[in-house]
Amino acid sequence: MMIKSICPFCGVGCGIDLEVEEGKIVRVLPDRTHVVSKGHLCGKGSIAFKSLYAEDRVLYPLKKEGEKFVRISWKEAIDEIYFKLNKIIKEYGPFSVGFYGGCQNTLEEVYSFMKLARALGTNNVDSCARVCHDPSAIALKEMLGVGASSTSVVQIPKAKALVIAGESTTESHPVISQYIVELKRKGGKLIVIDPRLTGIAKIADLYLQISPSTDIYLFNAVANYLISNGLIDENFIEQRTEGFEDYKRVISKYSVDDAEKITGIPKEKIIEFAKLISQKPVIFSWGLGLTQSSGVNGVRALVNLALLTGNIGIEGGGVIVYRGQANVQGSGDLIKPNVFPNGKMDELHALQLKEVWGFKPPIQQGKTVTEALYGSNLKAVFLMNFNPAKSFPNRKVVEKFLSSLDLLVVIDSFMTETAKFAHYILPAAMWAEKEGSVTSLDRLVKWRFKAIDPLGEAKPELEIIADIARKFGFNFSSDPKEVFNELKEVSSYSNLNFGEITDYSFPSRYPQNDEVLYREKFLTEDGKAHFHPVEQPKLSKGMILITGREVTHYNTDELIVRSGFPEIPLEIFINPEDATSLGIKEGDEVEISSECGSAKARVKLSNEIMKGTVFAYMHNAEINYVVCNEMDEEAKTPKFKYTVVSIMK
Ligand SMILES: Nc1nc2c(c(=O)[nH]1)N[C@H]1C(S)=C(S)[C@@H](COP(=O)(O)OP(=O)(O)OC[C@H]3O[C@@H](n4cnc5c(=O)[nH]c(N)nc54)[C@H](O)[C@@H]3O)O[C@H]1N2
Ligand SMILES: Nc1nc2c(c(=O)[nH]1)N[C@H]1C(S)=C(S)[C@@H](COP(=O)(O)OP(=O)(O)OC[C@H]3O[C@@H](n4cnc5c(=O)[nH]c(N)nc54)[C@H](O)[C@@H]3O)O[C@H]1N2
Ligand code: SF4
Ligand SMILES: [Mo]
Numbered sequence: 001m002m003i004k005s006i007c008p009f010c011g012v013g014c015g016i017d018l019e020v021e022e023g024k025i026v027r028v029l030p031d032r033t034h035v036v037s038k039g040h041l042c043g044k045g046s047i048a049f050k051s052l053y054a055e056d057r058v059l060y061p062l063k064k065e066g067e068k069f070v071r072i073s074w075k076e077a078i079d080e081i082y083f084k085l086n087k088i089i090k091e092y093g094p095f096s097v098g099f100y101g102g103c104q105n106t107l108e109e110v111y112s113f114m115k116l117a118r119a120l121g122t123n124n125v126d127s128c129a130r131v132c133h134d135p136s137a138i139a140l141k142e143m144l145g146v147g148a149s150s151t152s153v154v155q156i157p158k159a160k161a162l163v164i165a166g167e168s169t170t171e172s173h174p175v176i177s178q179y180i181v182e183l184k185r186k187g188g189k190l191i192v193i194d195p196r197l198t199g200i201a202k203i204a205d206l207y208l209q210i211s212p213s214t215d216i217y218l219f220n221a222v223a224n225y226l227i228s229n230g231l232i233d234e235n236f237i238e239q240r241t242e243g244f245e246d247y248k249r250v251i252s253k254y255s256v257d258d259a260e261k262i263t264g265i266p267k268e269k270i271i272e273f274a275k276l277i278s279q280k281p282v283i284f285s286w287g288l289g290l291t292q293s294s295g296v297n298g299v300r301a302l303v304n305l306a307l308l309t310g311n312i313g314i315e316g317g318g319v320i321v322y323r324g325q326a327n328v329q330g331s332g333d334l335i336k337p338n339v340f341p342n343g344k345m346d347e348l349h350a351l352q353l354k355e356v357w358g359f360k361p362p363i364q365q366g367k368t369v370t371e372a373l374y375g376s377n378l379k380a381v382f383l384m385n386f387n388p389a390k391s392f393p394n395r396k397v398v399e400k401f402l403s404s405l406d407l408l409v410v411i412d413s414f415m416t417e418t419a420k421f422a423h424y425i426l427p428a429a430m431w432a433e434k435e436g437s438v439t440s441l442d443r444l445v446k447w448r449f450k451a452i453d454p455l456g457e458a459k460p461e462l463e464i465i466a467d468i469a470r471k472f473g474f475n476f477s478s479d480p481k482e483v484f485n486e487l488k489e490v491s492s493y494s495n496l497n498f499g500e501i502t503d504y505s506f507p508s509r510y511p512q513n514d515e516v517l518y519r520e521k522f523l524t525e526d527g528k529a530h531f532h533p534v535e536q537p538k539l540s541k542g543m544i545l546i547t548g549r550e551v552t553h554y555n556t557d558e559l560i561v562r563s564g565f566p567e568i569p570l571e572i573f574i575n576p577e578d579a580t581s582l583g584i585k586e587g588d589e590v591e592i593s594s595e596c597g598s599a600k601a602r603v604k605l606s607n608e609i610m611k612g613t614v615f616a617y618m619h620n621a622e623i624n625y626v627v628c629n630e631m632d633e634e635a636k637t638p639k640f641k642y643t644v645v646s647i648m649k
Helices: 074-092 107-119 134-143 153-158 174-185 215-228 234-240 244-251 256-263 267-277 295-308 328-334 347-357 369-373 395-404 461-471 480-489 576-582 621-625
Strands: 002-006 015-021 024-030 062-065 068-071 097-101 161-165 189-193 206-208 282-286 318-321 380-384 407-412 424-427 436-439 445-448 543-548 571-574 589-593 598-605 613-617 643-648
Touching: 002 445, 062 074, 074 097, 074 380, 074 407, 074 424, 074 461, 097 107, 097 369, 107 328, 107 347, 107 380, 107 436, 107 461, 107 480, 134 295, 134 318, 134 328, 153 174, 153 318, 161 267, 174 189, 189 267, 206 267, 215 244, 215 256, 215 267, 215 295, 234 295, 256 267, 267 282, 282 295, 295 318, 328 436, 369 395, 395 621, 436 480, 571 576, 576 598, 598 621
Parallel strands: 097 380, 161 189, 161 282, 189 206, 282 318, 380 407, 407 424, 543 613, 571 598
Antiparallel strands: 002 015, 015 024, 062 068, 062 424, 436 445, 543 643, 571 613, 589 598, 589 643
8 A cells, every 4th residue: 555645854845655564664655746856755755664663662651750761541641741730830820831842743733732832821832943944934024925935946947046055955955956957957057155065065056165154244245246236126126125225225335355355255256146146037045054153134135135136026036945844834834932823923813813712822922942941930841843952052051951840741752862851751653653734845735644553552743732732621623634724724824725735746835836926926014025134243253163964864863863874973074274283183082162062073074164164963962062052133043053162182
């Protein structure tokens, strides 16, 4: 039997066919009908089923007694959690409770999780989007109207040029590479901006090796050059945008000469970049190299260039955010501490929700997950599909917070580093054991079908959430289709229909099916796009640690190490010239430290690394003892790409 599903790993959202024999998944095959992946898969997708059968999967509810975990029944677990949670809410109020997680969960699961929090009276809800692309969502929503990609990756081959800023396609979103190859075959130009000579940078027509976190300077200087040389789309600016004069004034002090000094990119290359993007159509795309360093302003600076050149709302032009996890676009859309899924956090929207939910959510802003973990006095936290003890920076502080809680409930499938801090671990049915929809990085929404029954006593999150809600007297549905229909009523997913999202060959996108948004008007209140001038901030000096991805590993690697892959060692990659001046060589064991902490790592010499920087893969989470938790002021997103470090033999 073949069952259709969507890969549980990255935001490309490849279609897969699960081969099921006697109730067991035996193979994953690429789904040839899928509109984006078109029969391609990367190595992670093809082994995606293995971790379901890992020997150490948590298959029964567990409770911590002393230092040990003991097996309890579902009834005991839900009763005890209810009793403790109720007591905490009575004593400290509902805002002492937080609900965080959900980026590989389905839309329905994150929606219900968020709704449960609000039923209990708290707006402390958030997802992993906080640590990756919330800066993109904030900038895009404000400037264009929708906090998501304006075009699809399938449009890439239609562009004359593709800009990739701070994303490593061949490692992080491998299946998109097919569209970049096609772009190049058709004569389109690839421009890559990254301090590191990545796989995709190696095939670029123009590679800009940029000093970390100086992208804003580059983009502003390019804007000034374009304006000064008449290379902008005046009609587009006049008819479809607001705020140009302010923008022009701010960027007028950014020169290409200074940009060369600050970014380290030769002046001729900066001018070539400006000329390439003055064409039409051009797609501007970016990854964490922008959001986890320059934050919301970094994204604004790049989107300004797309507006200046009139490259939004046209065939082959627009902006693409390379979102990370299988459903992070969807989670980011639905679970936020400062907005409701249906819009602004105010009386009006709260009352609209009441119509559908039967209760009115509070309208006081909640805490982001980063605010919660670094210095809040929350008493109870629910973590679903989240491993912050490993994935968050300055791990020491996170560990201290998790161990200070009166109640920590972890909904996961494995005994993760985070789960070890839990009072209760509730075993989640994994992706192939349940059904529901996920949104990929180009707004495509697809339904995953159930392939097998949950193993052991694992339960789909919708059931776990409904069980807890029922204890508190709320009637939540645990039927994925019912929940899907409900969430459509209170979110920008209202255009979708079930027949279309279950047909993998149909381009079912939100808020409209069209690959290209904004052809006629922008989805802002006034229908115009908005320039947003930003300034390059001052940076702390020193050796800069950058962290990023490797193609065969995935985030905190819980699923990968349970699929027969060895754990990744902690290695730091450094330019040979820097190594010489530090007196270290290939294979040395060193201590890498920041003001937050330190770790032991093995040295690898590499000419792909920019001088003055050192690179480490994030999948060995020891590095997050070193990465500091400095955050973007607006989005509260940690700067995983900028930590000043020292290295000692
Ligand atoms: N194989 C694999 N794929 C994944 C994941 C995984 O763990 N493994 N995780 C998924 C997730 S959650 C996410 S969010 C995505 C992330 O996908 P990407 O956005 O590709 O993430 P990273 O590799 O962390 O960082 C991207 C690049 O930013 C560069 N960079 C660092 N600082 C700067 C800077 O100041 N400016 C510029 N321009 N570039 C800079 C780094 O050198 C790096 O090459 O990947 C998803 N896909
Ligand atoms: N140094 C450094 N750190 C980083 C980053 C970086 O670039 N550098 N990137 C950051 C980014 S972009 C991200 S998104 C985060 C990722 O951080 P996390 O989201 O914390 O990491 P994951 O490894 O994706 O964790 C997912 C968890 O979900 C569990 N799980 C898997 N399937 C299911 C399921 O069906 N149900 C439930 N309930 N649980 C399940 C897994 O066992 C695992 O514990 O890491 C961040 N950390
Ligand atoms: S590219 Fe992403 S979605 Fe596609 S198979 Fe690989 S990990 Fe899965
Ligand atoms: Mo991410």
